[in-house]
Amino acid sequence: MGVLIVIEGLDGAGKRTLSAGLVEAWRATGLTVATLAFPRYGVSVHADLGAEALRGRHGDTASSIEAMALLWALDRRDAADDLRKLLADNDIVLLDRYVASNAAYTAARHGQDVSGPAVEWIREIEFGRFVLPAPDLQVLLRVPVALAAERARTRAVADATRDRDVYERDAGLQTRTGEVYDALAERHWMSRWIVAGPDTDAQQLAVRISNLLHDGEGVTR
């Protein structure tokens, strides 16, 4: 049974870039690694509807905090069987965003902190009702809001398919989301968390995580 590792962080933090580096580093040591990125655009109708809503389509869907959270959660529910199979077949399954994204953004949109009802609602729906696998380790890629926004802007200029959505244009939302992420990490919500900075070297982080897992630290099952 493999371990489930999640990279979390703000829009533009560099999660996808760091994930690619981790995969390369682990595979070079002979480990089998599978990856999934949520939302699963182009695979899940729920993910695609969510992305379209964030770009002004589907009436008032984007203005409903719970409607958006349920779309992202339903994408993960549909992926649950695939996720379990990947865990059975690989040493490591690395996720770019998972349930904590929904907890952080939903709480932040409501202006709640980590102790508010939104985080508990997401936990109950996704881990309780949808029975999604719990992570073994979550990594918060902690990047200042301004730097993450700059990275998202630069990416949007370079790649027309990655235009900034309404969440990415909302600096207040990103700031509040960062605060909820910090609290989730401090409380080790649903697993042990470690925090990585903006210039994290993927190779070094891969070694750090491997050591944690090897020592049994941060492994929840």
Ligand SMILES: Nc1ncnc2c1ncn2[C@@H]1O[C@H](COP(=O)(O)OP(=O)(O)OP(=O)(O)O)[C@@H](O)[C@H]1O
């Ligand atoms: N360490 C880094 N230094 C400089 N630029 C970086 C770094 N990491 C990522 N970037 C750049 O920042 C932009 C955003 O990175 P990336 O797509 O990996 O972020 P992300 O967290 O996955 O974003 P999102 O959640 O919005 O999809 C990309 O253009 C990427 O090349």
Ligand SMILES: Cc1cn([C@H]2C[C@H](O)[C@@H](COP(=O)(O)O)O2)c(=O)[nH]c1=O
């Ligand atoms: C998976 C997930 C995502 N979100 C938020 C985070 C982003 O602002 C958007 C779209 O995600 P992307 O990584 O920029 O493609 O949605 C969320 O609120 N809840 C989730 O579960």
